[in-house]
Amino acid sequence: MPTTPLITSVQSASNKVTLNWQNFCGPYQVWLKRSPTDPHWQAVTGPQHSETATIGVLYSNAFFRVSGPSPRFAGDRACEECHAGVHASAMATRHARAYKLLQDIGQQNNQSCLPCHTVGYGTATGFRENDPRRAHLAGVQCESCHGPAALHAANENDPLVRPRVEIAGQLCGGCHMGVHQPDYPHPGLYEDWAGSGHAIVTEDMNPASRINSCGRCHSGSSRLALLKGLDPAVAVAGDANIGVSCVVCHDPHQNTTHPLQLRNPVASTNDYFLTTTEAFASKYNPSINLCAQCHNHRGATWTSSGRPPHHSPQYNMMLGSIGELPAGIAPAGASAHGRRIAKQCVGCHMPTQEFEGQSESVTTRHTFKVESYQSCAPCHPFPEPLAQFTMQAVSAQIDQLKQALDLWATSKAPEALRTKYGVRAWEYTVPGDLSSGGEGPTAAEQAQVPDAIKKARFNLYLVKYDGSYGVHNGPHSIKLLDAARSWIQEELNK
Ligand code: HEC
Ligand code: HEC
Ligand code: HEC
Ligand code: HEC
Ligand code: HEC
Ligand code: HEC
Ligand code: HEC
Ligand code: HEC
Ligand code: HEC
Known part of the structure; x- marks a missing residue:
């Protein structure tokens, strides 16, 4: 949290900045001022509260500075009176003991450590070493995340001095970065996260059609609004392009429901999905696996013909609860990985790294990618070749089935579809990644696609979009592909 104004962008247009x-x-x-050596700064705005200004500048060179109030820190005790609930829980997390960690190893006067282990260190009213009057600012407290709030504590109804509520990853990243790794500059949690898909928003989430529907999984600000029972279209209008940031998974105020301030458990066995249209509050289930809150099939069925199932069926794949099987074929059920790996997704996608001789230096990788096979070692002697073999075999089957569907499209599909769409005659109206070259049959024309082909393409896309090519649930993936093969064969034999 910057304690002095930090210029974040400067955009120039003709004679304006x-x-x-x-x-x-x-x-x-x-x-x-007009040159770096000029000692005089000239005021170009009056005092203002907005964090943006447009200035008419007639010089080709100009240097800007923004001044603001001096930060005034109060310490967490000053917040207790009015925010008793949050105070009791937030100050019971390990953040509160961050200064004690330094004392325990005799580093409480080390200036390089204090900025991240105390409040406002280095500013006029912040923590200072060996100063008993500032002892109440030790540890990570409310104002480490909300900014200096003494003015607010003294004038709680003044909206102009209300503390910041920031949910961007940088808030936590300012402290949770690589400096601590014994093998620094090895990336820290923040760097890991910032390079992951969670940090990005691939499509604009602000339009009214997306902010509540897609935003519930793709936008951190929309999701947090929904978790508080607010309507994102009102609460975060215009500000929905925030990805899955730290506080989407971690609730910085609590440490009792789940370890590590997590909002949800890391494992569960009930089937779950969240559609884009149902009321969020009636569908949200806090006891479902954290990752499965978003990595679920979203209500996909083989009967919908507009688009393939979404890219997110991993949880349901792990449980073996998605996809079509012919009558008489028993489902394979949850995979050994879903049943036996205590932390399920986290067990493989967020392995912990331990550093010898440092009991507490355990870091959970936050790239969310399966980067090492160490976590597989307790169960598999040779996990890497096993994973490669399985993934290659499943990909090869996907390719084969796609060829078979193309063959059906060009040889057996109803004449009208065949001539109009060629190899895409089996596809959805908006085809998935297996096809290229344009649209598939329209909504009305989809009625001409036989059910067997619809079920086959549904299974095929589920296995493809699961993205693990059989690792999440080998037996179930194979059953879905076998079923697809038999349905395509049936249609080819007609
Ligand atoms: C005298 C009572 C009082 C004290 C003391 C107080 N607050 Fe507040 N705080 C409020 C009120 C009232 C609100 C506004 C609540 C609302 O509008 O929903 C608020 C809002 C907030 C918000 C949310 C702002 C937002 O935009 O949603 C934060 C964060 C906050 N306070 C932090 C603090 C911190 C940190 C301290 C201690 C340094 C503190 N408060 C001390 C009464 C107080
Ligand atoms: C850039 C911010 C930052 C600086 C600077 C910093 N720390 Fe930390 N420290 C952290 C964070 C964040 C954690 C929590 C790490 C976690 O749980 O992943 C932490 C945890 C710790 C821990 C407990 C975990 C462990 O690794 O054993 C100790 C002890 C510690 N810091 C000591 C220090 C010392 C000593 C210094 C100065 C030499 C220092 N820190 C400087 C941010 C910082
Ligand atoms: C580690 C960072 C961190 C600490 C420490 C922290 N907060 Fe927060 N706080 C946040 C974030 C991030 C949000 C917004 C996300 C959310 O509401 O879960 C938030 C939200 C709030 C809100 C608004 C809640 C709402 O429902 O809109 C208030 C009030 C608040 N904090 C007060 C406090 C007080 C008082 C303390 C100290 C006792 C404190 N916070 C400690 C990070 C923190
Ligand atoms: C001012 C620096 C600072 C900021 C900002 C900060 N942290 Fe921390 N965090 C720390 C330190 C230091 C520790 C180590 C405390 C300990 O181990 O006792 C820590 C520990 C943690 C832990 C481990 C808690 C546990 O129970 O083991 C989590 C989780 C965490 N932080 C999440 C967050 C999140 C999420 C945010 C942003 C909302 C955040 N932190 C912001 C410094 C910070
Ligand atoms: C139930 C949660 C959920 C909802 C609702 C949701 N998505 Fe997704 N979406 C995901 C997840 C999780 C992924 C990542 C899957 C992966 O990486 O394999 C994803 C992936 C994507 C991708 C692919 C990104 C890529 O890497 O190719 C796009 C595009 C996308 N979603 C768009 C949307 C749009 C548009 C909507 C609203 C109509 C939407 N999503 C609604 C969870 C959801
Ligand atoms: C709030 C929703 C949400 C939660 C919770 C969530 N994810 Fe994601 N995840 C997404 C979205 C959305 C994407 C796709 C981002 C994109 O490409 O646009 C994604 C992408 C991914 C990817 C693809 C990686 C990449 O870098 O492209 C992996 C792997 C992943 N998530 C694993 C996890 C794991 C493991 C968990 C649980 C610890 C988890 N996710 C929790 C929404 C979520
Ligand atoms: C047995 C270990 C294991 C478990 C458990 C596991 N995964 Fe995976 N996952 C993998 C492997 C291996 C891949 C393929 C990775 C690759 O291609 O680099 C993968 C792929 C993925 C992908 C696609 C990655 C991408 O880059 O597109 C997502 C998303 C994903 N997993 C999410 C999850 C979620 C969510 C869970 C829990 C429901 C989960 N995984 C459980 C091992 C696992
Ligand atoms: C998609 C969900 C997700 C996101 C986003 C996320 N985390 Fe985590 N984080 C987790 C999970 C799950 C664990 C615990 C893994 C376990 O139980 O082994 C964890 C563990 C941690 C820990 C404690 C373990 C350690 O390595 O010291 C800290 C600290 C932490 N996260 C901070 C952060 C910060 C900071 C960010 C943002 C830069 C962040 N997390 C983003 C899910 C997430
Ligand atoms: C808790 C033990 C455990 C862990 C950890 C584990 N697996 Fe497995 N894995 C199993 C079991 C049990 C099977 C089923 C073997 C069988 O069919 O009898 C299996 C099967 C597999 C298969 C074959 C496909 C299938 O489902 O039949 C692959 C590939 C695989 N695991 C990869 C991995 C990878 C990669 C990791 C680490 C990222 C991993 N496993 C971690 C227990 C584990």
Whole structure:
């Protein structure tokens, strides 16, 4: 949390410059000078509370500075009176003992450690070593994340000095970064996360058609609003392009429901999915596996013909609860991985790294990728070749079935579809990644696609979009592909 205004962007247009900055509260003032050696800063705005300003500048060179109030820290005790509930839980997390960690190893006066283990270190009213009057600012507290809030504690109804509520990954990343790794500059949690798919938003989540529907899994701000029972279209309008940031998975205020401040458990065995249309509050289930909150099939069925199932069926695949099987074929059920790996997804996708001789230095990788096979070792002597063999075999079957569907499309599909769409005659209206070249049969024309082909393509896309090519649930993936093969064969034999 910056304690002085931090300019975040400078955009120039003809004879105009727009500045944006961030800080905990105003009033701010923008200053300008024309050369770095000029000792005089000239005020170009009056005091203002907004964190943006457009200035008409007539010089080809200009240097800007934004001034703001001096940060005034109060310490967590000052918040207790009015925020008793949050205070009791937030100050019971390990954040509160961050300074004690330094004392335990005699590093409490080490200036390089204090910025992340105390409140406001290095600023006029922040923590200071060997100063008993500042002892109440030891540890990570409310103001480490909300900015200096003494003005707010003294004037709680003044909206202009209300503390920041920030949910971007940088908030936590400012402290949870690589410096601590014994093998620094090995990436830390923040760097891991920032390079992962969770940090990005691939499609604009602000449109009204997306903010509540797609946003419940793709937008951190929309999801957090929904978790509080708010309507994202009102609560975060215009600000939904925040990915799956730290606080989507971690609730920084609690440490009792689940370890490590997690919002949900890391394992569960009940089937679950979240559609884009149902009321979030009636469908949300806090006791479902954290990853499965989003990595579920979203209500996909073989009867929908607009698009293939979404890319996210991993949880249901692990449980063996998605896909079509012919009558008489028993489902394979949950995989050994879903049943036996205590932390399920986290067990393989977020392995812990331990550093010798440092009892507490355990880091959970946050790239969310399966980066090492160490976690498989307790059960498999040669996990890497096993995984490669399985993935190659499943990919090869997917390719074969796609060829068989193309053959059906060009030889057996109803004439009208065959001439109009060629190899895409078996596809969804908006075809998936297995095809290229344009649209598939329209909504009306989908009625001409036999049910057997619809079930086959559904299974095929589920296995493909699961993305693990049989690792999440080998037996179930194989059953789905075998079923697809028999249905395609049936249609080819007609
Ligand atoms: C005298 C009572 C009082 C004290 C003391 C107080 N607050 Fe508040 N706080 C409030 C009120 C009232 C609100 C506004 C609640 C609302 O509008 O929903 C608020 C809101 C907040 C918010 C949310 C702002 C938002 O935009 O949603 C944060 C964060 C916060 N306070 C942090 C703190 C911190 C940190 C301290 C201690 C340094 C503190 N407060 C001390 C009464 C107080
Ligand atoms: C950039 C911010 C930052 C700085 C600077 C920093 N720390 Fe930390 N420290 C952290 C964070 C974040 C954690 C929690 C790590 C976790 O749980 O993943 C932590 C955890 C710790 C722990 C407990 C975990 C462990 O590794 O055993 C100790 C002890 C510690 N820090 C000591 C220090 C010392 C000593 C210094 C100065 C030499 C220092 N820290 C500097 C952010 C920082
Ligand atoms: C580790 C960082 C962190 C600490 C420490 C922390 N908070 Fe927060 N707080 C957040 C974040 C992030 C949010 C927004 C996400 C959320 O509501 O879960 C938030 C939200 C809030 C809100 C708004 C809640 C709402 O429902 O909109 C209040 C009020 C608040 N915090 C007060 C406090 C107080 C008081 C303390 C200290 C006792 C504190 N926080 C400690 C990070 C923190
Ligand atoms: C001012 C620095 C700072 C900020 C900001 C910060 N942390 Fe921490 N965090 C720490 C330190 C230091 C520790 C180690 C505390 C300990 O082990 O006692 C820690 C520990 C943790 C832990 C381990 C808790 C446990 O129970 O073992 C989690 C989880 C965590 N932080 C998450 C977050 C999240 C999420 C945010 C952002 C909302 C955040 N932190 C912001 C410094 C920070
Ligand atoms: C139930 C949660 C959920 C909902 C609702 C949801 N998605 Fe997704 N989506 C995911 C997950 C999880 C992934 C990542 C799957 C992966 O990487 O294999 C994903 C992946 C994607 C991708 C693919 C990104 C890539 O790497 O190719 C796109 C595009 C996408 N979603 C768009 C949307 C749109 C548009 C909507 C709204 C109509 C939406 N999603 C609704 C969970 C959801
Ligand atoms: C709030 C929803 C949400 C939660 C919770 C969630 N994910 Fe994701 N995940 C997504 C979305 C959305 C994407 C796709 C991002 C994109 O490509 O646009 C994704 C992508 C991924 C990817 C693809 C990796 C990459 O870098 O492209 C993996 C692997 C993954 N998630 C694993 C996990 C694991 C493991 C968990 C649980 C610890 C988890 N996810 C929890 C929504 C979520
Ligand atoms: C037995 C270990 C294991 C378990 C348990 C596991 N995965 Fe995976 N997962 C993998 C492997 C291996 C891959 C393929 C990785 C690759 O291609 O690099 C994968 C692929 C993925 C992908 C596609 C990655 C991408 O880059 O597109 C996502 C998303 C994913 N898993 C999410 C999950 C979720 C969510 C869970 C829990 C429901 C889970 N996984 C459980 C091992 C596992
Ligand atoms: C998609 C969900 C997800 C996101 C996003 C996420 N985490 Fe985590 N985090 C987890 C899970 C799950 C664990 C615990 C794994 C376990 O139980 O082994 C964890 C563990 C941790 C820990 C404690 C273990 C350790 O390595 O010291 C810290 C600290 C932490 N996360 C901080 C962060 C920070 C900071 C961010 C953002 C930069 C973040 N997390 C983003 C899911 C997430
Ligand atoms: C808790 C034990 C356990 C862990 C950990 C584990 N597996 Fe497995 N795995 C199994 C069991 C049991 C089977 C089923 C073997 C059988 O068919 O009898 C299996 C099967 C497999 C298969 C064959 C496909 C199938 O489902 O039949 C692959 C591939 C695989 N595991 C890869 C991995 C990888 C990669 C990891 C680590 C990222 C891993 N496993 C971690 C227990 C485990």
